[in-house]
Amino acid sequence: METQKGDGFWFKKGLRDGVPIAMGYFAVAFTLGITAKNIGMTPVQAAVSSMLLHASAGQYAAMTVIASGTGYLEMVMTTLIVNLRYLLMSCALSQKAGSGMKMGHRMAVSHYITDEIFGIASAVEGKLNPFYNYGAAAVAGPGWTAGTFLGALLGAALPDRLGRALGVALYGMFIAIIIPPAKKSRIICGIIIVSMLASWLFSILPGIREISEGFKIIILTVVIAGFAAWRFPVREEESMQEGETGR
Amino acid sequence: MTQNVYLYLLVAAVTLYAIRALPMTLIRKDIKSPFIRSFLYYVPYVTLAVMTFPAILGATGSRISAWAGFVAALVIAYVDGNLFRVAIGACVVVYGVELLF
Numbered sequence: 526m527e528t529q530k531g532d533g534f535w536f537k538k539g540l541r542d543g544v545p546i547a548m549g550y551f552a553v554a555f556t557l558g559i560t561a562k563n564i565g566m567t568p569v570q571a572a573v574s575s576m577l578l579h580a581s582a583g584q585y586a587a588m589t590v591i592a593s594g595t596g597y598l599e600m601v602m603t604t605l606i607v608n609l610r611y612l613l614m615s616c617a618l619s620q621k622a623g624s625g626m627k628m629g630h631r632m633a634v635s636h637y638i639t640d641e642i643f644g645i646a647s648a649v650e651g652k653l654n655p656f657y658n659y660g661a662a663a664v665a666g667p668g669w670t671a672g673t674f675l676g677a678l679l680g681a682a683l684p685d686r687l688g689r690a691l692g693v694a695l696y697g698m699f700i701a702i703i704i705p706p707a708k709k710s711r712i713i714c715g716i717i718i719v720s721m722l723a724s725w726l727f728s729i730l731p732g733i734r735e736i737s738e739g740f741k742i743i744i745l746t747v748v749i750a751g752f753a754a755w756r757f758p759v760r761e762e763e764s765m766q767e768g769e770t771g772r
Numbered sequence: 773m774t775q776n777v778y779l780y781l782l783v784a785a786v787t788l789y790a791i792r793a794l795p796m797t798l799i800r801k802d803i804k805s806p807f808i809r810s811f812l813y814y815v816p817y818v819t820l821a822v823m824t825f826p827a828i829l830g831a832t833g834s835r836i837s838a839w840a841g842f843v844a845a846l847v848i849a850y851v852d853g854n855l856f857r858v859a860i861g862a863c864v865v866v867y868g869v870e871l872l873f
Contacts, residue, residue, distance in 0.1 A: 643816070703821055742819060
C-alpha cells in the first residue's frame with residue numbers, strides 16, 4: 526500500500542516527467558492566450574484563467590461564454606459538459622490512489638487533474654504517491670500559465686514552425702504512456718487500435734462529427750472500456766500488479 | 773466586463789474543481805466489483821488513444837509532418853518508452869519534416 530520510495534523521490538520524478546508536459550503546454554497555452562486576447566481579455570485575466578482552470582478545451586469554452594456574456598448558469602452547464610471526462614479520470618485515479626491516501630492529498634491532487642497529468646499518474650507503477658502529481662504540476666502549471674500570459678501579451682510572435690513542432694509534444698506523451706503496456710498485452714493493444722479507429726470515425730461520419738470533443742471522449746471511453754471490462758475482466762493478479770510498490 | 777470576467781472564471785473554477793474532486797474524495801475505498809475495477813483499469817488507454825487520434829493529425833502545419841510525428845512517436849515509444857524522449861523525438865521529426873516540405 527505505501528510506496529517504499531519517499532515523497533522526495535516521487536516529487537523529483539514528477540518534476541522530470543513534467544518537463545515534456547510543460548513544453549507542450551506552453552505551445553498550446555500560447556494559442557489559448559491569443560484567443561483570450563481576441564475576445565478582449567487582458568494578459569493577467571488570461572493567466573488567472575489558466576491558474577484556476579488549467580483545462581484546454583474547458584478554457585476555450587469558458588472564453589466563449591465570457592465573450593458572449595450569456596450568464597453564470599450557462600457557464601456552469603458549459604463547464605460541466607465540456608469537462609465531464611475529468612469525472613471519469615478522477616474515478617480511475619481514486620483507485621490508483623488506494624485507500625491509504627489521506628483526504629488532504631486527495632483534495633490537492635484533484636485540483637490538478639489534467640489529461641496529461643492523469644496520463645502519467647495512471648502510468649506509474651504501483652499505487653500513486655501524491656507527491657508525484659505535485660512535482661509534475663509544479664513544472665507543468667507554470668508552463669501553462671506562462672504560455673497563456675505570453676500568448677495574450679505577444680499575440681502571434683512565437684515562430685510558427687517552432688510552435689507547431691511543440692504542439693505535437695502532448696500527443697507524443699500520450700503515445701509514450703499507452704504503447705509500452707500494449708507491448709505486453711494484446712488486449713490493451715486491441716483496445717488502443719479500436720479506440721483510435723472509433724475516434725477517427727466519429728470525426729468524419731456526418732451527424733456524429735457534430736458531437737463535441739468532450740462528449741466524444743466520454744461516449745467512446747464508456748462504451749469501449751465497458752465492453753473490454755465485460756469481455757476481458759482484468760485478472761486479480763494483473764490489477765494487483767498495480768498494488769505492488771512502485772519502482 | 774472587467775469585473776465580470778473574474779466572477780465568470782470563479783464560477784467555472786468551482787464547477788471544474790467539483791468535477792475533478794468529487795470522485796477522488798468520495799470513492800476512498802478500493803472498489804471490489806471486478807467489472808468496475810476492470811473498467812477503470814481500461815479507462816486511461818481508451819481516453820488517451822481517443823484524444824490522440826485523429827487530433828494529432830491537425831496539431832502541426834501539414835498532414836505529412838503530423839503523420840511523420842505520429843509514426844515517430846509510435847516507434848520511439850515502442851523501442852524506448854521514455855516519456856521525454858518520445859515527446860522530444862516527435863517534435864524534432866515534425867520540425868525536420870516541415871523544414872523539408
